Amino acid sequence: MVILVTGASGQLGQAIQFIATNYPDFEFIFASSQDLDITNQERVNHFFDTNKIDFCINAAAYTAVDKAESEIEKAEAINVVGPKNLAIACKKNNAKLIHISTDFVFDGASKKPYLETDLTNPLSVYGKTKLEGEQAVIDNIDEYFIIRTSWVYSQFGNNFMKTMLRLASERESLSIVSDQIGSPTNAVDLAKAIMQIVCHTERSRSSNIQYGIYNFSNEGIASWYDFAVEIFRINNVVIDVNPITTEAFPTPAKRPKYSLLDKSKIKNAFGIEIKTWQESLLQTI
Numbered sequence: 001m002v003i004l005v006t007g008a009s010g011q012l013g014q015a016i017q018f019i020a021t022n023y024p025d026f027e028f029i030f031a032s033s034q035d036l037d038i039t040n041q042e043r044v045n046h047f048f049d050t051n052k053i054d055f056c057i058n059a060a061a062y063t064a065v066d067k068a069e070s071e072i073e074k075a076e077a078i079n080v081v082g083p084k085n086l087a088i089a090c091k092k093n094n095a096k097l098i099h100i101s102t103d104f105v106f107d108g109a110s111k112k113p114y115l116e117t118d119l120t121n122p123l124s125v126y127g128k129t130k131l132e133g134e135q136a137v138i139d140n141i142d143e144y145f146i147i148r149t150s151w152v153y154s155q156f157g158n159n160f161m162k163t164m165l166r167l168a169s170e171r172e173s174l175s176i177v178s179d180q181i182g183s184p185t186n187a188v189d190l191a192k193a194i195m196q197i198v199c200h201t202e203r204s205r206s207s208n209i210q211y212g213i214y215n216f217s218n219e220g221i222a223s224w225y226d227f228a229v230e231i232f233r234i235n236n237v238v239i240d241v242n243p244i245t246t247e248a249f250p251t252p253a254k255r256p257k258y259s260l261l262d263k264s265k266i267k268n269a270f271g272i273e274i275k276t277w278q279e280s281l282l283q284t285i
Contacts, residue, residue, distance in 0.1 A: 001026050001202060004053045004095075006086065007060030008032045012100060014156035015187035016057065016194070023195060029053070033060065038082035041089075048089040055198055056090050058083060058099045061130070065104070068126040069252040079129035084136035091141040096201060098194055103150035103182060103217075105131040108256025115262050116148070116213040123254035134213070145197055146213040147190075147266075150259055151227070154187035155284050160224070164231050168239045178225035178243035182259040183217040186280040190216060193272050200270050210269045215261035218277035230278060234285060 007013045008030035020028050029051060037043050038060050062068060062078040083099050090097045104127035105120045122128045137144050153159040167174055193216050201209050222230075225243045232239055246257065266272055 001054045002029060002052055003027070003055045003057060003198065004029045004031060004047075004051070005057045005059055006031050006036060006038055006082075007058065008035070010059055010061070010063075011152055011154050011157040011159060011187045012059040012190060015154055015191040016059065018156075018188060019191050019195065023199075026198075038085055039077040041085045044085040044089045045092075048093045048095070053090075053093060053095045055201075056086055056095055056097050057194060057198075058086050058097065061100065063126070065124060065126045065255070066252040068124065068129065072125050072129075075125055075129045076132070079126075080132045080136055083133040084140055087137045087140035087144065090143070096143045096145075097137060097141055098145045098147065098197065099133070099137045100190075101134050101146050101148045101213075102127065102130045103148060103259035103261055104256065105134070105148065106256050106259055108180075108258045110258055113260040113262035114215070116215055116265055123256060126253060142211065143209075144211055147194065148213065148215050148261060149185050149190055150182045150217045150261060151184040152187050152190065153184055153284070156187065160184075160227065161231050161281075161284065164228050165235060165237065168232060168237045171239070173240035173242060174228065175242045175244045175249070176225040176228045177246055177249055178223045179245050180255055180257055180259075181221060181223055182256075183220055183222060183261065184227050184277040184281070185217040186275075186277070186283060188283065189218060189275060189280050193266070193270075193274075196270050196272055214266040214269070215263050216266055216272075216274075217261050217263065218280045219263070219274050220276040220278060221260060222277060227277075230281060234282060
């Protein structure tokens with residue numbers, strides 16, 4: 001079976017490459033934006049015509065949350081048009097699609113972890129384009145999995161963990177937002193969950209495959225302040241960390257104050273066991 005992974009140079013793309021040798025029965029095609037421009041329907045169609053693809057994992061995304069407020073067209077192209085193009089090509093070529101989305105489709109007004117069926121109400125251009133990308137997938141293919149995730153970090157690419165460690169090497173103290181609540185997600189754990197879905201789908205009869213939207217993040221609750229403190233603790237970094245409010249650190253894009261995701265559906269459907277974010281953070285040392 002051939003698996004196409006778009007966004008191969010991003011965090012999740014690199015995480016899937018990191019674990020790919022654990023799946024010797026699958027052939028992987030890792031495509032960066034230079035290899036495959038998902039915003040170009042003609043190029044996407046040609047790529048699928050040239051390669052026999054059974055599964056597409058769309059790890060490509062515009063994730064610069066604040067820049068998206070001023071780069072709306074670019075965010076829409078990558079987060080909406082790209083998924084639509086992939087969905088159309090997958091359907092035409094009888095390939096299944098896994099598309100990665102985000103907790104930013106919610107407004108953070110909930111007091112309990114979000115279910116896949118809860119009302120969406122994105123606060124930012126990034127969140128809006130990701131939600132529109134979900135709908136583009138739903139409208140154009142039946143055999144899809146949409147995975148909403150949150151606060152992705154890893155040893156790969158640019159992310160909050162790497163930023164904290166870099167800033168700690170440059171400063172004596174840091175002020176970190178403490179009133180935005182969610183759960184960090186190790187990209188390698190997300191990659192493993194995706195491959196578990198692929199394996200489960202490959203083994204199952206068509207009638208037993210539960211397509212649709214799923215949540216995935218590591219277990220547990222954290223603020224960005226909590227996350228930073230734990231990053232410094234396990235890396236033996238000594239630095240003063242001060243909790244601040246969202247209002248004290250204004251950004252161009254609004255972020256949900258609360259974005260915990262309920263993972264019951266993905267655990268029950270695929271038997272996925274999920275580590276706490278603290279356990280998983282230790283993997284990146």
